[in-house]
Amino acid sequence: xxxxxxxxxxxxxxxxxxxxxxxxxxxxxxxxxxxxxxxxxxxxxxxxxxxxxxxxxxxxxxxxxxxxxxxxxxxxxxxxxxxxxxxxxxxxxxxxxxxxxxxxxxxxxxxxxxxxxxxxxxxxxxxxxxxxxxxxxxx
Numbered sequence: 001x002x003x004x005x006x007x008x009x010x011x012x013x014x015x016x017x018x019x020x021x022x023x024x025x026x027x028x029x030x031x032x033x034x035x036x037x038x039x040x041x042x043x044x045x046x047x048x049x050x051x052x053x054x055x056x057x058x059x060x061x062x063x064x065x066x067x068x069x070x071x072x073x074x075x076x077x078x079x080x081x082x083x084x085x086x087x088x089x090x091x092x093x094x095x096x097x098x099x100x101x102x103x104x105x106x107x108x109x110x111x112x113x114x115x116x117x118x119x120x121x122x123x124x125x126x127x128x129x130x131x132x133x134x135x136x137x138x139x
Contacts (some may be wrong), residue, residue, distance in 0.1 A: 042099060042100070043097050043098060043099055043100075044097070044098065044099075044100050044103070044124065045082065045095060045096065045097050045124070045125040045126060045127070046095070046096045046098075046103075046106065046122055046123070046124060046125060047093060047094070047095045047096075047122070047123045047125040048093070048094045048095075048096065048110065048120060048121070048122050049090070049091065049092075049093055049120065049121040049122075049123075050091045050092040050093070050094065050114055050117075050118035050119075050120060051090060051091040051118055051119040051120070051121065052090070052091040052117075052118060053116070053117060053118060053119065056117070061117045061118075062117075064116045064117040065113070065114075065117050068112060068113040068114075068116065068117075069113060070113030070114055070117070073109055073112070073113055074109045074110070074113050074114070075094075075096055075098075075106065075109065076102065076105045076106060076109045078098060078099070078102055078105075079096050079097070079098040079102055079105070079106055080096065080097040080098065081094060081095075081096060082095040082096060082097050083095045091118060092118075095125055110122075
């Protein structure tokens with residue numbers, strides 16, 4: 001049996017921040033300028049975590065993004081950026097909206113442009129805000 005090892009302070013802090021963020025109400029920020037299409041309208045949403053490669057300096061990361069043309073080519077045409085935030089200690093979190101047939105194009109844009117500067121994670125996403133608001137108003 002292996003001895004118990006305490007998690008690093010950074011990991012504990014990140015977990016705590018994530019838990020607190022998820023516990024916050026959905027109205028923490030202003031609504032997006034573009035109207036939200038209703039669910040079932042033939043679009044999907046994808047949240048992409050662009051985790052910084054911490055073996056590189058910011059200058060090295062930016063140089064890699066310049067070499068790959070990431071800023072010029074991402075997001076691909078026909079893909080809407082719903083939000084794009086920086087999470088200190090993690091990297092960038094981008095939520096996209098696009099027709100399902102654009103999924104391969106989005107994936108290729110990330111592989112060709114972001115890899116080498118970021119580690120990527122992707123999660124299917126949906127807008128819970130209208131549901132939350134309806135539940136809140138029903139009380």
